[in-house]
Amino acid sequence: MKVRDLLVLVGIIGIVMMMVVPVPILLLDILLIINISLALIIILVAMNMTDALQFSIFPALLLITTLFRLALNVSSTRNILAHAEAGTVIETFGTFVAGGEIVIGFIVFLILVIVQFIVITKGSERVAEVAARFTLDAMPGKQMSIDADLNAGLINEQQAKERREKIEREADFYGAMDGASKFVKGDAIAAIIMLIINLLGGFVVGMVVHGMSFGESLSRYSILTIGDGLVSQIPALLISSAAGLIVTRAASEGNLAHDLSSQIFVNPKLLYIVAATIAGLGLFTPIDFFTTLIIAGVLAYAAYRLQKTLAQKQFEDETMEEEQEIEEVRSPESVVGLLKVDPIEFEFGYGLIPLADTQQGGDLLDRIIMIRRQCALELGIVVPVIRIRDNIQLRPNEYVIKIKGNTVARGELLLNHYLAMSSGVDDDSVTGIETTEPAFGLPAMWVDESNKERAELAGYTIVDPPSVVATHLTEIIKRHAHELLGRQETQALVDNLKESYPALVNELIPNQLSLGEVQKVLMKLLKEKISIRDLVTIFETMADYSSYTKDPDVLTEYVRQALSRQITQQFSGMQSSLKVITVGPSLEKRIAESVQQTDQGSYLAMDPTMSQQIYSRMNEQINKLMQMGEQPIILVSPTIRMYLRQLTERVFQDVPVLSYNELEPSIEIQSVGVVNV
Known part of the structure; x- marks a missing residue:
């Protein structure tokens, strides 16, 4: 176990022991200072983070600090009641902070407790509860957005995995914050109870046990009680404020200082209005004119400087943007980027945009995810990301499917209709627009909603437009799967197999066959729609016969014979x-x-x-x-x-x-x- 881990374990055990074992006054002073320092560190970290997950340990830390603070309260209460002393830290807070007046100190303490309990704790608890609920409700939408970006090629598989993990961590974090906020609320209630116990119990113990007079006992134990309450509630107030900062900064782009400066002072004209208002208060009200004039002048000067800074920044941004555009045009990379060809593209006219628009009920992106899963199960390959885009050069209801930049299929859809395919016996009462089913070339017709039920009763097979597209796209992928399996994709399959069967892969590649020769065998299988999911059998067969021949055609025949059970069932x-x-x-x-x-x-x-x-x-x-x-x-x-x-x-x-x-x-x-x- 590392020293760091050991220290944490010892610290937690020490906190629990403090509630049972008396703590010396000198050690109690040190622990109280550590408690205040820890609270300051927590609130500063909360102010300077840009993402709530950067402080994901906060819910657990909130529990630990609350437990530590309660243990200090128990130890200080024990010393106050037993010895009428609690160390210099508590006594200083009871006399210096309270100004030497018991009533003032008591009022300050009550104000702190009220602010923490009613304002900060109550607000933090509500925000954490709402944030947890909305985070959980938004998870399906965020997952669909990630899948849409992945299908559109905006992100890769690794980035999609990282985003999904972040969503799960956010849900766990806000759920934990919702529960942890209850500790802050309970701590504020415990502080009030401890105040009453220390005050009443100390007053009785002072007169009965220590032989103090009424006035002396009241004065001594009031100062110690108020000091103990202040020294515990100030760190508690800081930590509960940190909890409020974390759960309320949902859409932050920087730390707190950056957000304040970039969002509050974004419009200089508003500062001019505020300056004029403050100056008007000095002119038309009994408020001191000199004081309001100074503040109005500072605001006006700040607005002037901010206006100049924003104008200069805007000019620099425009200049930089123009220079970047010129450099991009001149750079050779701007041409190189045009050479990239997408493995699969699905383009459609503007009339078919509702198919891919989730806001209009389109589920094309979800269907493409299922198509990729289906091809992985049936063919044993990972279909590349399918690029989806609209093309104004196509007819409104037309779509095309491209493989490596070349059109391999096209079709036409009527979104407000259904594709009806006859089972062999036509019914003259069913009318529609004659067409051809795009995936298999069967005669069909487009029927509207009014003729849909009649066509179903007549024995026609009814298919909605999204299913027509999904079926067509699936068949095209299966027909051209061998073209989608390049050397890089083959290497990915080999690497995946190597994790479970390293001896098999090491024997075959590159000792007996090269990666390109393996790819040719797999391509020939896919070209005849034979699944390559059973890579173990395929590789073992190639390893057995590659010593006799390197011809991919002959090796393919041996592999097909080894896959006889699969081919027979297929x-x-x-x-x-x-x-x-x-x-x-x-x-x-x-x-x-x-x-x-x-x-x-x-x-x-x-x-x-x-x-x-x-x-x-x-x-x-x-x-x-x-x-x-x-x-x-x-x-x-x-x-x-x-x-x-x-x-x-x-x-x-x-x-x-x-x-x-x-x-x-x-x-x-x-x-x-x-x-x-």
Whole structure:
């Protein structure tokens, strides 16, 4: 244990012991001076802080100082009653501060107690209670604001984490201040009770035990009682004032002196008005004219100097701003900043602003947070921050989605309508604006509120505009996830895996594969919408087979086979069977014969006429399976799977190509079509 920690523990125990063990008068004087010094330090710190959390220990410190002050009161009461003495500090406060008059000292003490109990303590308690309540009520809004800034790219993940922690600490602090203010209130009540006990008890003890006369006992114990009350209530007043300063300075930009000078004296014209008012009091009332003239002159001179200072500062700020603008234009950094390209951008026309405006009920930012969470769970990647902005060059109801600065999708919304998609049977009574569902290209129509219920009864699927955008954005991210996985993002995934599996990562990177080769394998998986969340299996497979080959295509095939359980569940769902389109032996042989081996790897070189025939045969089988309401899946042998995928990915991008080794033996495979040439 450090010496500092040991001293704090000994101090707390010493405070408790003071209530039981008699304290010598000399030590009591020293502790009283320490109490006053501690109170001065606390109020000065409270005046010079710029944020309440800079003095987050104050609630606990308030309890400790209150306990210390009560322990001193108990010790001083013991000495007053037992010895009719309490040290020079208490006696000085009882005689010097009170001016030698018992009645004056008693009145001063009562005034201090009343000021502390009724004014400062009561006000601090109320402000702390309201601050705690409003801080807790404002937490959800502040959290949403942080998430909005994070999605807009104004802050990064680390800054968002720090802001969330600050909000939690503020809530804890003001809640603690609400409870700690009760100690100040109780301390003021205890001071009044102790005053009565010391005064009455001392008066009786003085005459009965010490043999003093009535007048001598009254005088002696009154001075000591008033001194004890003053020496304890002055520090208590300082600490309760510090509590009031802390809870009332909610929106501060500097310390107390800075705020006073920058906010009270911000307008020199007001000082001229005050100076004229004070001068008028000297002219038209019996108040001494000489006194009011001096004060009015000081205020007028201060206003004049302040006006000149503000004018000079404004001129300097304008000059500096112009110089900075010129320097920014001339500096090469002003051009370099334009080279940055956002990974994902969502731009919309001015008619769709309510989607992103929380004040108008828009929840697009919340939906984007859920999209990023969904992609992390389904694909295993952290989607970069999506930049959201309005674009006046777009049509009012139009939006576009960009990947790395290039438009990859666009759509149009009608905010006061709903998108209705038919289940296959159209109803002529349902009318609306014909359109196409942007995510999957299905025929649909926009219906207004009056036709919404009729469309639902007719079996149409009804989707509100925010859900349309969220679905479209999710599908675009899934389709282009491989483009969003760069080397930096791959390194982040590797670092995260290394925290739990350091041996696996150290074996693979960089001893067997480079970061770029690992990235290519992960990209190829994402390109076919295979989740890379199970990085342990993926890395172990690459580590097992990287000694035989470094070809990312071949390594990807090995990884896909290792992920057979995941792939089977992804495409079969909860069903025990899987309907597929198989490739005939003749086509498999033709594809195998068209594979060309080079030093850079292998690729498929097929005659264009043959490729068109294959596309035509596949299209027939795919349409047949879609008419059955099934997802088209092509199943081939493992040796040609990646080459057939190369052939079909441009024409049938959304049709998965699987091999027999990628499906679990427990799944029943039903061939509903064969592609042959």
